[in-house]
Amino acid sequence: MSTGSNAQFQVVNERGWRRGTNNLLQGEFSSWFKSSRWWKHLLMWFGIINVMMVIMVIATKKAAEEGSEGPPMLLMYGIFGGMCVAFGVMVIMQRVIVGEKRAGTAAWVLSKPVTRTAFVLSRLAVNSLAIVLTSVVVPGLLVYVTFGALTGIGWLSPLGFIAGLMMIVLHTLFWLTLVLMVGTIFESTAGVIAVPMALYFGLWFGSGIIPGLVYISPLLLTFAPDQMQSLAASLMLGQPVYSWLPLIATAGYCVIFVAVAIWRFNRQEF
Amino acid sequence: MNATDLVIYTQGLSKSFGDVKALKNLDLQVPQKSIFAFLGPNGSGKTTTIKLLLGLIRPTSGGGTIFGRDIVRDSVDIRANVGYLPQDAHFYEHMSARQVLDYTAKFFFKGPQSAIDKRVDEMLDLVGLSDRADRPIKGFSGGERQRLGIAQAEVNYPDLLILDEPAASLDPQGRRDVLEVMSRIRKYATIFYCTHILDDVQRVSDQVAILNKGELITQAPIAELLAGTGETVYTVTLRGDDANITSATAQVNELAWVSRIVASRRGDQTIWEVTTTDGAAAADELLSLLVSRGLKVADFGRKEYDLEDVFLGIVEKSQK
Numbered sequence: 046m047s048t049g050s051n052a053q054f055q056v057v058n059e060r061g062w063r064r065g066t067n068n069l070l071q072g073e074f075s076s077w078f079k080s081s082r083w084w085k086h087l088l089m090w091f092g093i094i095n096v097m098m099v100i101m102v103i104a105t106k107k108a109a110e111e112g113s114e115g116p117p118m119l120l121m122y123g124i125f126g127g128m129c130v131a132f133g134v135m136v137i138m139q140r141v142i143v144g145e146k147r148a149g150t151a152a153w154v155l156s157k158p159v160t161r162t163a164f165v166l167s168r169l170a171v172n173s174l175a176i177v178l179t180s181v182v183v184p185g186l187l188v189y190v191t192f193g194a195l196t197g198i199g200w201l202s203p204l205g206f207i208a209g210l211m212m213i214v215l216h217t218l219f220w221l222t223l224v225l226m227v228g229t230i231f232e233s234t235a236g237v238i239a240v241p242m243a244l245y246f247g248l249w250f251g252s253g254i255i256p257g258l259v260y261i262s263p264l265l266l267t268f269a270p271d272q273m274q275s276l277a278a279s280l281m282l283g284q285p286v287y288s289w290l291p292l293i294a295t296a297g298y299c300v301i302f303v304a305v306a307i308w309r310f311n312r313q314e315f
Numbered sequence: 316m317n318a319t320d321l322v323i324y325t326q327g328l329s330k331s332f333g334d335v336k337a338l339k340n341l342d343l344q345v346p347q348k349s350i351f352a353f354l355g356p357n358g359s360g361k362t363t364t365i366k367l368l369l370g371l372i373r374p375t376s377g378g379g380t381i382f383g384r385d386i387v388r389d390s391v392d393i394r395a396n397v398g399y400l401p402q403d404a405h406f407y408e409h410m411s412a413r414q415v416l417d418y419t420a421k422f423f424f425k426g427p428q429s430a431i432d433k434r435v436d437e438m439l440d441l442v443g444l445s446d447r448a449d450r451p452i453k454g455f456s457g458g459e460r461q462r463l464g465i466a467q468a469e470v471n472y473p474d475l476l477i478l479d480e481p482a483a484s485l486d487p488q489g490r491r492d493v494l495e496v497m498s499r500i501r502k503y504a505t506i507f508y509c510t511h512i513l514d515d516v517q518r519v520s521d522q523v524a525i526l527n528k529g530e531l532i533t534q535a536p537i538a539e540l541l542a543g544t545g546e547t548v549y550t551v552t553l554r555g556d557d558a559n560i561t562s563a564t565a566q567v568n569e570l571a572w573v574s575r576i577v578a579s580r581r582g583d584q585t586i587w588e589v590t591t592t593d594g595a596a597a598a599d600e601l602l603s604l605l606v607s608r609g610l611k612v613a614d615f616g617r618k619e620y621d622l623e624d625v626f627l628g629i630v631e632k633s634q635k
Contacts, residue, residue, distance in 0.1 A: 051472055054424035054431070064391050068421040072407075080409060149405030156369050157422040158395040314372040 065159025127267025142228030327377030
């Protein structure tokens, strides 16, 4: 029974906004990597990206045998690695802030000596790491091998490919931070999915109406309309980049989304 | 009471949600090492008060301190010395009870792991969950979740334990165990808790506050509350002829220390409730006076109030 003594313990000595960060990070990390979650996600993205890319390779070869042109490989990778991952992020991330608010676990955690900033940043850090690893980095490396071993593209420059992969990472982080921010504003998961979806299609169709939009849109990082080439494809092929503006703008959006998420979460009531 | 003796102190603490005033000018004083029961009907503002104290919501006006620290500005520091059981405890479903307690403990302690493991085992034992410690909590019953909630609230040996309906969803044995735990913890900590189970309050609490429609109606030591308004009431059950009882009523009414008599009939018995300003005089003289008049006194005793009577009386009075 309680003796009222905690003398045997080393007390947590984080200060300021970092209060609780270490334990929050460990908890979130465990929920991804000390469970089956990480490999289930890895398997899912392997199916969506790598299996589909192999199918595309086979289709391209068959088309070549018939004398026609198959689907462009890097464009296809832009769709599966960019668009599909963006939609996946919307679904996966909607549980992170809104899910915890609705389940009551956020209120429970926030009744402990933790700051709300630490709560948001821990969710951002671990989910970014897990999602980027399982949906971008590992499938991306397998795509690199697929291109090198099975297509006429050949073995791309590893540095160029990694730089291109970084564009896909940034694109993924854009949607991840957006969903995180929207999660601090909405109380329902429907809103958290609907807003990013609407934005995605708005940017897609909007860039057809307002051509300048494409330069400040994150979509150009992985997928380009008309005759343009995405930043990821350009970097992977070692070709000149159309514009660096989408990269700068997207990085800026991510910072703004995180700042708004922290600001908003600090004013939320539980 | 000296301010340094108070663990919780609020002044004009108020909270509105839109047009709804959930809490109005709450002035609360919770002394150290007390078991402080916070009572009120559903929707009276009890949980809102707890959330304000923990910094989960912000006051609309007024403020307060816990351990002398501001509940808004120093919320994180305050929570380092507080254990909290929410009304409807929610934990991560993929975790086991042991993992929940380990995770909770690590918000307070970074090590050593062996000491944390020992504390976790102690808490599991305290709430009777040792045999279910490694099962995922998604399979836990409401009572088991409640026990786990109590364990996680106590895992850091807090100086202040805030419990929102601690005995809800527990069976009678679980309720008894919780009350026993609270009684044991009082040596080391102040316990501030909400409940609807008035029997429990009477058994373990030493201070009570009653809230209704967001307003504090009363706050007092439980003994004072149970003593009522300061007047003492004696219940007397009489048998005898009606004329004699009627004349006895008139005679007793004339006594200086009798405020009033309320008489009722039950079968062939007459029951008096004699309200007196001098309990000692009533105890010494009333019975002998009645016997000397030839009345048969079947029952005579001081009326004991229970908390339910007091609570309902106070709440109904406040609603008028």
